[in-house]
Amino acid sequence: MSFERVREKLNILADAAKYDVSCSSSGSIRTNKNKGLGNSSGMGICHSYTEDGRCVSLLKILLTNYCIFDCAYCVTRKSNDIKRAAFKIQEVVDLTINFYRRNYIEGLFLSSGIFKNPDFTMERLVAVAKKLRLEENFNGYIHLKSIPGASDELMFEAGLYADRLSVNIEIPTISGLKLLAPDKKHEDFTKPMLKVKNEIVRYKSERKIIKNTPKYAPAGQSTQMIIGATGESDKDIMYSATHYYKNYNMKRVYYSGYVPVAEDSRLPSIGSQVPMLRENRLYQTDWLLRFYGFDIREILNNSTPNLDIDIDPKLGWALRNLNHFPVDINTADKRMLARIPGVGMQSVNRILKARKFRRLDREHLKRMGVALNRAKYFMVCGAKNWETKDLQPETIKGLILQSSQGKFRNKYSSQLSLFN
Known part of the structure; x- marks a missing residue:
């Protein structure tokens, strides 16, 4: 395939990936070995940010923007009239290696729309990571976006080659998910999360006994919520985030303001984008819960369901x-x-x-x-x-x-x- 066609795919699929903000690379240490290519530093490798604060330092792309689902909030939903593209597995591998050698990137963040079915898509994502690790001897950072509904076997294999895994919960509440993504089930998100959590715990325990046990998703797992697509209060959002931190050992929960992409009676109108300041207040609250010893009920409760935008x-x-x-x-x-x-x-x-x-x-x-x-x-x-x-x-x-x-x-x- 011609270079021009690959570049066209890159433009389409990199642009489609910009709505996913959960691409932090901190928390993983993967040292170079056998004269391989690259390494992953525990200090994190996200150095470059867009003007609105989103990290772009990794090669951040979708495998494809084709999707069998029609989620109202998603730009790649099947009913949206957009230009579609799909990478071959080897094309993603080659792009990652070539970009790394040119010092453009230090790792890969790979997500995807869902074509055919979740297992078919997840299998291709895992194949990219596996080729990078085993054939290219690539020791840089790899973050794979897990596909909701994928089998336990594929989730297990993904954790052996990726530094971090993530399943985006997308909408903070079950009722909101039913409204905007009726084809999806809440358990399709939570089942792979639980699998990853249990495997991380198991592998850590085994490493205490057998030192050469391979690392499993050493940077843990994360998730992302879309803010402002439905009418959830800040209390609803942060109580949901607290649930995932507590029950699934999340490293991070990311909050992404809804960007209107089409007219839909279920969604806010085009032009009514969620202010960045609300995202910032949610992140500040998240920080207080994780590092300052606050209980979520102290900050948000029935008498204070929303954060004050004017002050932290x-x-x-x-x-x-x-x-x-x-x-x-x-x-x-x-x-x-x-x-x-x-x-x-x-x-x-x-x-x-x-x-x-x-x-x-x-x-x-x-x-x-x-x-x-x-x-x-x-x-x-x-x-x-x-x-x-x-x-x-x-x-x-x-x-x-x-x-x-x-x-x-x-x-x-x-x-x-x-x-x-």
């Missing part, structure tokens, strides 16, 4: 729970230090180390990277009185927003002055 979720929680403040920087435990708005986990660890040697004041905190424009309303350090004790939550929120806007204006003005 930790500040939102603090304003609703002023009875927990002020926190004394010099005596508080790690858990409460991490709950002060404007104090990140790096700063928390610096505070815990530094206060062993002296009492800390605001100047010390500033040097540690604490955002005092927010933190000062929720802490004390050396002062006898809490200077903001009489302020109401809405007043504090207004002052913080005013301060943040002022900082943005000052930064913008200083940038403009460079060109005067």
Whole structure:
């Protein structure tokens, strides 16, 4: 097949893959061996991002954009009038190797529409990874998108050659999935997730006894939810994410704002794209749950079903729970230090180390990277009185927003002055 035809396929299938944001490559260490090609670093290899924050550093493509399903939210659904293409297995292998040798990429993210049936498609995805590992001796990062409904045998084989596997749950709730993708079943997503989880656990246990046991999906598994295609609240979304973290040992759950691709009475109208800021707030909440010790019920519940777009979720929680403040920087435990708005986990660890040697004041905190424009309303350090004790939550929120806007204006003005 001509180079021009392969390039045309690449344009079509790389463009179709841009809606999948779950292509992080961190968490896997695969060292080079037998003078092979490439390696996968534990630090992650996603270095390049588009202007809207989506990672594009891997060779990120679909095997095909043909699909037997007609999911309303998907650009590749069978009823959509788009140009179709499909790679041969060897074409994907050759593209990956050639791009790697030219230093364009450091790994492969391979997804696919579903043609014929899930097993037929999954078998071809596995064949690509298998050829790269065994025939090309490729030790770089490989992320395979698992096909909902694929057999346990194929899911098992996929984990032997891929660093990470993922099954996109697509819609956060079962009711939303039934509405927009009636041909799909919820268990088609959860069954392969459970298989991968169990195999990872089994292989880790075996490696403790037999050191040369091969690694199975060493970077774990992830999933992605489309946000804003149906009417789920932030509470619905994050409770669902918490379920997958807890029950399927997910490494990451990704949140992708719905991009209107066609007129459909079941979907938001074209032009009503989900704001990136909502995605950002969901990721911040996800971060609080995984690294800051928050319980999802503290942040989102029946009285607070949606996040405040104006402020980050930790500040939102603090304003609703002023009875927990002020926190004394010099005596508080790690858990409460991490709950002060404007104090990140790096700063928390610096505070815990530094206060062993002296009492800390605001100047010390500033040097540690604490955002005092927010933190000062929720802490004390050396002062006898809490200077903001009489302020109401809405007043504090207004002052913080005013301060943040002022900082943005000052930064913008200083940038403009460079060109005067």
